[in-house]
Amino acid sequence: MNKVTQVYQRFPIARRIEHWIMMLSFVTLGLTGIPQKFATSSISIAVVQALGGIEVLRTIHHTGAIVMMLGTAWHILVMGYSVFVLRDQMSMLPSLQDAKDGLQAVLYNVGFVKTYPQMGRYTFEEKMEYWAFVWGAAVMGATGFLMWNPITATQFLPGEFIPAAKAAHGGEAVLAVLAIIIWHMYGVHIKRFNKAMFTGEITEQDMLHEHPLELADIKAGLVDRRPDAATLRKRQMIYYPIAAILTVAMLGGIYGFINAEETALETVPPISQSVDATSAP
Amino acid sequence: MQQRIQIRPPRIWTVILLLGIGLFVFALALFASPAQAAPSYQEDKPNNDFCLACHQEEGIDITLGSESLPVTINPTQFGLSVHSEEGIACVDCHTDISDYPHPTVKATNTRDFSLTFADSCKECHEDQYTKAHDSVHQIAMDEGNENAPLCSDCHNPHTQGRIIGQESGQLTIAARRDVPATCAQCHTETYDQYKNSVHGAALADGNTDVPTCTDCHGVHDIDDPTTASFRNNTPALCSDCHDNPEIMDKYGLSTEVTETYVADFHGTTVTLFEQQFPGQETNKAVCSDCHGVHDIAKVDNAETGIALRENLLVKCQNCHPDATANFPDAWMSHYQPSPEHYPIVYFVNLFYKFFIPAVIGGMIFFIITDIYRATINRRKGAKH
Numbered sequence: 001m002n003k004v005t006q007v008y009q010r011f012p013i014a015r016r017i018e019h020w021i022m023m024l025s026f027v028t029l030g031l032t033g034i035p036q037k038f039a040t041s042s043i044s045i046a047v048v049q050a051l052g053g054i055e056v057l058r059t060i061h062h063t064g065a066i067v068m069m070l071g072t073a074w075h076i077l078v079m080g081y082s083v084f085v086l087r088d089q090m091s092m093l094p095s096l097q098d099a100k101d102g103l104q105a106v107l108y109n110v111g112f113v114k115t116y117p118q119m120g121r122y123t124f125e126e127k128m129e130y131w132a133f134v135w136g137a138a139v140m141g142a143t144g145f146l147m148w149n150p151i152t153a154t155q156f157l158p159g160e161f162i163p164a165a166k167a168a169h170g171g172e173a174v175l176a177v178l179a180i181i182i183w184h185m186y187g188v189h190i191k192r193f194n195k196a197m198f199t200g201e202i203t204e205q206d207m208l209h210e211h212p213l214e215l216a217d218i219k220a221g222l223v224d225r226r227p228d229a230a231t232l233r234k235r236q237m238i239y240y241p242i243a244a245i246l247t248v249a250m251l252g253g254i255y256g257f258i259n260a261e262e263t264a265l266e267t268v269p270p271i272s273q274s275v276d277a278t279s280a281p
Numbered sequence: 282m283q284q285r286i287q288i289r290p291p292r293i294w295t296v297i298l299l300l301g302i303g304l305f306v307f308a309l310a311l312f313a314s315p316a317q318a319a320p321s322y323q324e325d326k327p328n329n330d331f332c333l334a335c336h337q338e339e340g341i342d343i344t345l346g347s348e349s350l351p352v353t354i355n356p357t358q359f360g361l362s363v364h365s366e367e368g369i370a371c372v373d374c375h376t377d378i379s380d381y382p383h384p385t386v387k388a389t390n391t392r393d394f395s396l397t398f399a400d401s402c403k404e405c406h407e408d409q410y411t412k413a414h415d416s417v418h419q420i421a422m423d424e425g426n427e428n429a430p431l432c433s434d435c436h437n438p439h440t441q442g443r444i445i446g447q448e449s450g451q452l453t454i455a456a457r458r459d460v461p462a463t464c465a466q467c468h469t470e471t472y473d474q475y476k477n478s479v480h481g482a483a484l485a486d487g488n489t490d491v492p493t494c495t496d497c498h499g500v501h502d503i504d505d506p507t508t509a510s511f512r513n514n515t516p517a518l519c520s521d522c523h524d525n526p527e528i529m530d531k532y533g534l535s536t537e538v539t540e541t542y543v544a545d546f547h548g549t550t551v552t553l554f555e556q557q558f559p560g561q562e563t564n565k566a567v568c569s570d571c572h573g574v575h576d577i578a579k580v581d582n583a584e585t586g587i588a589l590r591e592n593l594l595v596k597c598q599n600c601h602p603d604a605t606a607n608f609p610d611a612w613m614s615h616y617q618p619s620p621e622h623y624p625i626v627y628f629v630n631l632f633y634k635f636f637i638p639a640v641i642g643g644m645i646f647f648i649i650t651d652i653y654r655a656t657i658n659r660r661k662g663a664k665h
Contacts, residue, residue, distance in 0.1 A: 159609060
């Protein structure tokens with residue numbers, strides 16, 4: 001407890017950039033999306049007008065979606081490297097222990113048990129938020145595709161899936177925005193202003209409070225054990241081509257997402273009606 | 282000099298009296314609306330019987346260039362006209378005539394002759410005259426189309442009956458029914474579409490709940506209906522009647538058409554778009570893009586009804602050329618999602634209705650316990 005000045009790296013720079021990308025795209029999507037869900041409210045109308053109109057708003061929303069898709073693709077590549085090349089512990093995977101930790105935390109808070117759960121690199125709160133984001137991104141991506149490409153989608157799916165996608169996209173958006181405002185705000189800003197995602201560092205004292213099992217693993221030398229150079233190179237030689245193919249596939253997928261179809265004509269055909277003016281009395 | 286001075290006082294009284302009468306007539310003219318009693322412009326003007334003595338003779342005409350202008354006035358028809366009823370004199374409009382023989386007509390054809398009366402109605406009907414001068418018809422006239430309608434083309438001054446109810450102040454039912462025939466004089470193609478439409482056919486059957494031409498286009502200040510702003514305003518126009526349960530309930534029609542339209546992608550966009558750019562084009566559908574303009578049919582019409590998916594698909598393809606058979610169902614046909622109509626949408630909404638409060642409620646519950654524990658621990662000076 002006296003080594004309070006000792007700090008540990010919690011998030012390397014690449015992960016912090018990832019967080020910035022996701023944060024900015026999420027905020028953009030939320031600010032341009034929620035007014036579309038509640039389109040008739042005066043706040044929404046004000047936001048739409050401030051951003052230059054509904055068509056501009058949609059373009060910004062689509063741009064935010066592209067950035068988030070690219071961020072997701074990047075995350076998948078980084079995770080692949082971590083799991084298959086570095087063979088890091090898959091510390092974000094949820095387990096029964098997380099449910100037990102969550103229950104214990106509540107019981108501790110209300111005073112039924114004496115101790116707060118001891119957790120590792122990611123607490124049940126963090127895992128919940130991460131997997132909620134994964135779930136949300138999957139739902140928003142799938143339903144977003146249906147709305148972005150309704151003609152392509154209805155070649156394979158019933159038409160009703162389009163308004164259903166819109167309903168789910170809106171419902172999920174409300175859930176995501178509320179979860180960020182409530183869960184994320186409380187967990188990392190109000191409970192304690194946790195700067196680890198910006199500075200990348202965490203103090204030993206905070207480690208002891210929040211991630212004691214990880215701290216123990218670090219002390220025991222169980223964390224960040226890198227494979228030797230030869231093994232690393234061998235794994236990289238396998239992973240890089242796979243990653244390259246995956247990259248092409250994901251970029252192709254994103255390109256297809258954006259350009260699958262020309263949904264509507266830009267201009268509506270004009271209505272023409274003749275006037276038989278020669279018969280004027 | 283002295284003699285003139287002596288007779289001055291009675292003259293002043295005459296002037297004051299005349300001014301008073303003039304003011305009284307002017308005030309009457311202001312309050313009598315819409316058609317005001319015509320002030321008399323000619324002293325000792327010939328009365329109508331004097332004119333009709335000749336003009337009731339059948340088959341008389343005058344020659345203007347190569348055209349002949351019938352100048353017969355049927356006294357019975359004229360007698361039934363509102364102008365006759367209000368005691369308007371022939372010479373109130375035919376101001377150049379006071380006696381026989383008449384001055385020579387300078388117009389070289391019948392249209393020219395009508396055009397010389399373009400401003401006649403203004404004297405009594407200034408409001409309508411001014412509105413008509415802001416209309417698309419006047420624009421056409423100004424652009425050189427002499428066949429663009431004058432007042433008299435829609436309202437034959439010799440036969441026009443009373444069309445505004447004296448008590449109601451509204452267009453009479455009979456007059457409403459006659460509106461399309463008036464417009465049909467020039468807008469024949471449009472009229473042919475309208476008369477077979479759900480609105481036009483009902484009007485012909487004597488139903489005056491349905492819109493006639495003027496209900497959508499206005500009466501005298503008729504706007505150009507091909508502009509973006511007219512198109513953007515279409516949902517508001519249709520909802521004037523279609524949101525009104527007093528009218529719709531009689532026919533079992535939904536009054537949720539606007540609400541469901543605005544809830545949909547097209548309606549949301551048009552509504553938001555129109556607020557900021559009322560005069561700019563949007564490519565999102567408005568009512569008329571699917572239902573038609575003048576040829577609006579019942580949606581369950583066996584042949585053309587857009588309740589039939591294949592008919593609706595044709596409408597979709599106007600803007601979405603690549604749309605295929607499943608595509609029309611992406612539009613919920615003005616239904617609120619329910620277990621019967623669009624159940625997937627209904628159940629998705631239902632799911633989130635419970636899922637969102639459950640998840641967020643759980644989060645709030647945990648946070649409250651956490652704050653509770655932190656407060657207690659802080660008091661105790663303990664930490665976890």
